[in-house]
Amino acid sequence: MEKTSHMVTFEKTINAVNQLTEEDAKSLLRLIYGYVDTAMTGNGGDQVKLEVVDRVSTIYLRIPELTELRKKAYKK
Secondary structure (H helix, E strand, C coil): CCCCHHHHHHHHHHHHHHCCCHHHHHHHHHHHHHHHHHHHHCCCHHHHHHHHHHHHHHHHHHHHHHHHHHHHHHHC
């Protein structure tokens, strides 16, 4: 089975999540919780909930960048 670009992105993101430090992981969870809490308790309705899903997705897709930055910082 040929891997789609989505599958490659998914695997890359999961691998990067597995490499997060405890501090980074906790920070990301706090940030995600803030978005989710605002969406669930705010008055924005479904539009805000969709925006939150988009923001959380963006956070996850940027985790590989964070991992690469951390690797570069440790090499110095």
